Amino acid sequence: MKRLIALVALALAAPVFAQEEQSTAPYAYRQLDDPAQETKAQDLMETLRCLQCQGQSIADSDAPIAGSMRSLVRERIKAGETPEQIRAWLIERYGDYVSYAPQLTGLTWPLFAVPGVLLLIAFLLLRRRFSAKGAGQ
């Protein structure tokens, strides 16, 4: 019986050995001591993409690389960098894809411009239609 239990225990332990990926990133799972800084870091982490599990933010992800990224964010916030500086540093390396907050660039400006243009067109069309009616009566 004892042997059986030992065998079962061994079988259960195997996956633990299979996933040895050790990180010494200090702030992967530790919050900053200063709550204001931690809030800043948390807000930024929620808008950064985990590069391994690409639908998640690094705040949501348990992937080891997300842990490294969280630690990087917290350490830099602690060192006094602003969230936007850190975002820019990451974008410099991974491109806009790493950020969930849309950046205004040469490629994305139509996304920002089109709603305004459509509103303007709608306004002009409606004004013409209403003033035409007014003239007809």
Add this chain to the structure above:
Amino acid sequence: MSDLPAKAPRWAIWLPLALFLGFVALVIVGLYRPADRNVASALVGKSMPQFDLPAALPGRPGLDSKVLANGKPHLVNVFASWCIPCRVEAPQLGALAKAGVPIEGISVRDTTENLQGFLQTNGDPFQRIGADDDGKVQLALGSSGVPETYVVDGKGTIVYQHIGEIRPEHLGVLLEKLKEAGE
């Protein structure tokens, strides 16, 4: 109804529908096009970030980014013992090392014992191995996973990034890039 002052041509009534269908076509193309999930480093064409990694193994030098600018092209391989595709690419790295290519390793989130075991099983093509235990240098390189391989020219500029394991069919491109980097 028809006495509106603005006389639009008759075909204009189809314009919104055409626009809508065009939009649907765009969405369908976007949905069914095979997506490239690789996140390429934006540092290709720029110089290697500065770093100085401690030795991952006793008796083997760590990796200082300065040695990458020693006038000769290098391969920098980002790998780990826990990474399965890294085993797949080991024979190819071995072949490159045999061909005289200097290969520098960055071992990500690893331990000395695991690393030793990995190199014993899969061969050891590395001149230097730096231990990137917290993954900072991996992030500084714009690397989004392991394995990744960078071709760095003699001035320390990243000229090419290979994402994923190096399979035999990739050797040609890598050797070509190394040759270009050496010119």
